[in-house]
Amino acid sequence: MGLLFFALAFSLKAAPPAPGINQSAGFWTQAVGEGNLSSLDESLSTVRLWIESQGRFNNANPMENMNFYQGMIRTALGYAVTDRLTLWAGYTYLPTENYGQGYVGEQDAWPGMRYIFPTRLGTITLREMVEMRFVRGDAPGIRPRTLIKLLHPFEFEPRMGLVVWDEFFFNLNNVTNFPSGGGLSGFNQNRAFAGISWVFNENTRLEFGYMNLMANRSRPELHYSSYNSMNTVSASVFMGW
């Protein structure tokens, strides 16, 4: 049985991704905390701290309903240039163990910016990050990612709102040593979310909904394109201080 398992695991590792668009399912959880540092010193009111963690599950393991395959820890320091504009410098750690594949620890360093503006339709957030992704070796993959998000509160229940966002990832260079593929320059992935938010109080908000992750799994040695469309249920808690 053990031999069979290892044979299966090895074959999965060795198998190239199938051509076309493959489907999978998942569940993502996220907790984000953010605020300024004025509690330490009043002069630090424009300095912001962002801390975040995520747990990601998929259905790749046939012996489990949901298989934990990736975690994420992100932290960043920000400077609030204005009320609406914040510049960030951050670090992300992504431990990953896809079913049947080895462990990979990705570390990213990134500059970023965020712009928030209220409109009569709701609050729009724009975020740009340029990740320098270190997976294996010294050559980083450089990947800008652009997010646009709308939170539209409902008139009948203002604590509840519609949330839609899209985040587009684009590889600037070819990185061939990403174990799960996705290192080709050009389109890397797109995340599209639609769901509901619930405001517990001004400092705590829950967002729950559906997210589609369309990822490019193509590899330079393959003569075809391969994509994975992951349909996920996503739950996020946002906390401010």
Added chain:
Amino acid sequence: MITLMLTPPSILRIVLLACLPCFLSACAAVQHDATLDKRFLSHDLSAAESLAQKTGQNDLGCTNVKTEELSAKNVEGAPMGPVWANYMIRISGCGKEKTYKIQCQAEYACYLPK
């Protein structure tokens, strides 16, 4: 565009892209002035007043009430979310008065925090 996607990036392109956030923020900072950067859209009190009035009429048992704005300010809330406009509104009528904190986002969506 196709060339951009398929060829390895030059150092210059990487540097330009890494500097994009700084460039954009510099542009925004140049444009920034006090009026532009107020989080209030237009300081439109109507939805907040209407909620305070309705609640006050109920609580005071009085239909003929006056509303008075005591304060208005923006409060940072949970990240990646709504911009809050918090109002303190006094309702008075029939010899009684009560003050309410009303929280609004997008002007029309107001509620009474518990």
